[in-house]
Amino acid sequence: MEKIRKHTKDAVKSMDEIRKQTENTVKGMDIIRKSTDDTITDTIIESIDITRTFKMGEVEVRALRSVNVKIRRGEFIAIMGPSGSGKTTLLNQLGLLDTPNSGKVIIDGSDTSRLSDSEKGKFRLHNLGYVFQDYALLPELNAMENVYISLMMQGKSKTECESAAAEILAAVGLGDRLQQLPSKMSGGQQQRVSIARALAHSPEVLFADEPCANLDSETSKEVLDLFEKFNQEKGQTIVMVTHEEWHAEYADRVIRLKDGIVQE
Amino acid sequence: MLEKARVSFFLASRSITRGNKGITIFTVFVLTLIFIQLVLFSSMLAGVTLKFNELMVNFQTGNVVVEPKEEERYIEDASALQKKIESLPQVVGASARLKTTGNFRYKEKEIGATIYGIDSADETFVTGLEDAIISGEFLSRPDKGEIILGREVSGGFGALMESRSLGGAEVGDTVELTIGGVTREFRVKGIYTTRYFMADASAYLTRADLEEMLGIEGRDFAQEIAVKTADGTPEYDTRTALLSLGIGENIRTWNEFAGILRLIESTLGMVRNIMNAIGLLIAFVIIFVVIYVNIVNKKRQIGVQKAIGIEQNVIIASFVLQAMLYAGAGVILGYVFVRFGLVPYTVSHPVEVPLGSMSLRLDNAEALNRAVLLFLSSVVGSVIPAYKLAQKDLLDLIWGK
Structure with a gap:
């Protein structure tokens, strides 16, 4: 009996060990699954609780209230909302053109705050x-110079700058207008130069603040087609503010804002 | 560092070549005028100084003056010493002179003046007095009882101190001259002007006449020997050469006689410095205003440049470079205008001033100094507004606030 009791006790102990091991394995599996999920989502921008308040005389305007957004690499995002909802303010925070009063913007793992x-x-x-x-x-730089000025600032040689600018301008359909000054171009052409400038240095994220606001429908479509082309062919992450529903149709996802709060 | 400078230069050059031409032309024009103003007064002063010096050498002292030994009144055996001096290869001529003061009387007027007794032939080799005659003739060796008067003595002919002159003695008139109690009458043979009031306040008669009045006839005395040397001979070398001849008399260069002129020159120099300071202040304000207006109009562009990642220092440097290019163009145009336009023009068409015909004289070292000052002004005048604006909040700049 004594022997049987001892064996039973050992068996229970082993069972406990097996259970413990299994639990550890599951835990490990969870960790692996979580990191796999992260790899799949591959967040490029994350805003955590960002708040932005502007002072207009005596009045304080809360343009953003604890906004949390996550944008994945390669996504085409449209930010929409009524006037004064904080669209441009959010874009400026995500694009590091402004600094939030509180909260963080993390881009590609870097805490930019x-x-x-x-x-x-x-x-x-x-x-x-x-x-x-x-x-x-x-206005004093021609199309090509406008495009390569940021490459020059990066220290690229003149030849590198010129060939990169010519390539990207050709990609936006302005290969024959390299030497043209902005004053000699239509709005649509200027916006295409602007897109070429934004993309010339292969940025992680392209931010566009109502890029079609000054353009007619046809030209707007050309510009949006360009965005779509770069997004689909090159996996370019794009964050665009717009107030036109049909513009938003180009996007993979829409972030809607109202009174500085994300709606969905 | 180099790529940043490259971007700054790129932005500055494009801004100048493709920016508002009117602003560029206006700015360069104003800076050209400021540079001209800065160098013009110096050039005038240099011209006046040169004229002073020329007048001293050409009409009064020659290059070097030999004077009696200390505590002696006269140079003895003057002819022999004169010959000795003339034997030097660099000496063009020497004139042994007697020099004293005397009182002139003409009609009711009486004035004092410096009186020279000269050998007219010798004097011609040393000074340009013969060419300075404006009425009558110059003295000749056998003349007796004849005198030539400077216009400040005779009066008339635009004399500067007319009231202190004889009031209009003319050629052919007789004037009374008293020296040391001896009075004699002289016929005015000629009237001269060098336009240099100090030289024009003298009178010249033959050495024989003055010897007679001083009571030293046939003694071969002189009170000074004025020596003229070939152009470009340094006075110091002449002095050394004269000393090497064993001349024990006192040897002085013309410079040492120019005491009052140096005083005038240094006074004018002070005025010039004040004018320069004012000119620079004006330059600074103009550059500041022009660059400020330029930058304010480019607020949004600066914002965009900052947004796309162009560094603040690069943006500031582009405006400073622009200002320096404007200043450079102003300096070059101003220099070319003065050096190749104004100076040659005043050489061929001298400006008539009380001193005589004056031309501008541009000193390159002075011009360089003014150019550097103008550059510094433009740097400071552009850094301040550019820095203030580039420091502003990015969104304020983009929204043009």
Whole structure:
């Protein structure tokens, strides 16, 4: 009996050990699954609880209230919402053009809240691209120069700059207007130069703030087609602010804002 | 570092070549005027100084003056010493002079003046007095009882101190001259002007006449021997050569007689410095305003440049470079205008000033100094507004706030 009791006790002990091992295995599996999930989602930008308040005289306007968004690499995101909902403010925070009052913006694993102004400048130069509503080209530079100015700043040689600019301008359909000054171009052409400038240095993320606001429908479509082309063919991550529903149809996902709060 | 400078230069050059031409032309024009103003006064002063020097050498002292030994009144055996001096190869001529002061009386007027007794032939080799005659003739060796008067003595002919002159003595008139109690009458043979008031306040008669009045006839005395040397001979070398001849008399260069001129020159120099400081201040303000207006109009561009990652220092440097290029163009144009336009023009068409015909004289070292000052002004005048604006918040710049 004594022997049987001892055996039973050993068997229970072994069972406990097996259970413990199994639990550890499951735990390990969970860790592996979690990291696999992260790899699949591959978040490029994450905003954590960002709040932005502007002072307009005596009045404080809360443009963003604890906004949390995650954008995956290769996604085409449209930010929508009524006027004053905080679309552009959110884009400026994500694009490091502005600094939130609180919260963090993490881009490609880097916590940008810890960067100084000049470090942010360098980060923008190497990792981000911008397309503004009114094109914002430098009027004294021709199309090619507008495109390669950021490459020059990166220290690329003149030949490298010129060939990269010519290539990207050809890709946006302006291969025959390299020497043209912005004042001699239509709005659509200027916006295409602006897109070429934003993409010339192969940024991680392209930010576009109402890029079609000053363009007619046909030209808007051309610009959006270009965005779609770069997004689909090159996997370019794009974050675009728009107020037109049909523009949003180009996007993979829409972030809707209302009164500085993400709706869905 | 180099790529940053490259971007700054690129932005600056494009801004100048493709920016508002009117602003560029206006800025360069203003800077050209400022540079001209900065060098013009110096050039005028240099011209005046040169004129002073020329007048001293050409009409009064020659290059070097030999004077009696200490505590002696006269140079004895002057002819022999003169010949000795003339034997030097670099000496063009020497004139042994007697020099004293005397009182002139003409009609009711009486004035004092410096009186020279000269050998007219010798004097011609040393000074340009003969060519300075504006009425009558120059003295000749056998003349007796004849005198030539400077216009400040005779009066008329635009004399600067007319009230202190004889009030208009003319050629052919007789003037009374008193030296050391001896009075004699002289016929005015000629009137001269060098336009240099100090030289024009003298009178010249023959050495024989003055010897007679001083009571030293036939003694071969002189009170100074003015020596003229070949152009470009340094006065110091002449002095050394004269000393090597064993001349024990006092030897002085023309420079040592120019005391009052140096005083005038240094006074004008101070005025010039004040003018320069004011000119630079104006330059600074103009550059500041032009660059500031330029930058304010480019607020949004600066914002965009910052947004796409162009460093603040690069943006500031591009504006500073622009200002320096403007200043460079202003300096070059100003220099070319003065050096190849104004100076040659005043050489061929001298400006008539009380001193005589004056031309501008541009000193390259002075011009360089003014150019550097103008450059520094443009750097400071552009750094301040560029820095202030580039420091602004990125979104404020983009929104043009």
